[in-house]
Amino acid sequence: MRTPIRTLLTTLTASTLLMLTIGCSGNGDQKKETNPPMSASATAAQSTTTAGAAASKKTVLFYGNSLTAGYGLDPAQAFPALIGKRIDSLGLGYTVVNAGLSGETTAGGKSRISWVLRQPVDVFVLELGGNDGLRGIDLRSTRQNLQAIIDTVRTKYPDCKIVLAGMQVPPNLGAQYTRDFRAIYGQLADQNKLPLIPFLLEGVGGVARLNLPDGIHPTAEGHRIVAETVWKTLKDVL
Structure with a gap:
């Protein structure tokens, strides 16, 4: 099933926004499982080390929707894997895990967070909410669910560092809703004293050549830009 990434720049054209809305309409009733599967990239664990070496390393876990999962691409092309390669090249001693799930909402993320946290996590990058807004x-x-995820991570792993990825929604949802949605991330970051990635799709959303033919999901080149955006914030956390 094809599921969109749910976040685009507010400067998208009306025709692109209409296509985005239509493309999302078929996924409103996503089933939840007690032990839901991660994306293909999560199943692969996206570790850039061998199992033996990974055991002695800390873990960076990316938790999000199809944007994090790298929809339409090889798992190695998704931005979490690119971050993992950079971490390895710098010898920082972290294993990267991609726990992205296409079509995920904040409610879905809240439902599966305890299952995902069965493995130790040292750095947790939270990218959810775009589907809620769309x-x-x-x-x-949306705010309550994001806060619940943050609280669950902190309860399970008090020393875990959490990074929040900001999202945006298209203006066809109304100016007030769009502004209030965007503000949630800054408010949660301030309230919880979290590092904030202002907008994960900065420079990618709405740029045709950086997205797949559906006009929604980033290409491999788009993910490289997203990786740079994430790194600007994440590098100071590691």
């Missing part, structure tokens, strides 16, 4: 979900629920 579906016009009550922003109070």
Whole structure:
């Protein structure tokens, strides 16, 4: 099933926004499982080390939707894997795990977080909410779910460092909703004293050559730009 990444720049054209809305309409009733599967990249664990070496390393876990999962690409082309390669090249001693799941909402993320946290996590990058915004979900629920995920991580692993990735939604949802949605991330980052990636798709959303033919999911080149955006914040956390 094809599921969009749910976040685009507010400067998208009306025709692109319409296509985005239509492309998302078939995925509103995503089934949740007690032990839901991760994306292909998560199943592969996206570790850039052998199992033996990884045991002695700390873990960076990317938790998000199809943007994190690298929809339409080889797992090695998704931005979490690119971050992992950079970490290895710098000898920083971290294993990277991609726990992205296409179609994920904040409610879905809240449901599966305990399962994902069965493995130790030292750095947790949270990228969720775009699907909520695209579906016009009550922003109070989105905020509460994101906060619940943050709280669960901190309860399970008090020393874990959490990085929050900011998202945006297209303006066809209404100016007030768009502004309030964007503000959630800064507010949560301030409230929880978290490093914030202002907008994960900066320089990628709405740029045709950086997205797949569907006009929604980033290409390999787009993911390289996303990786650079993430690194600007993440490098100071590692």
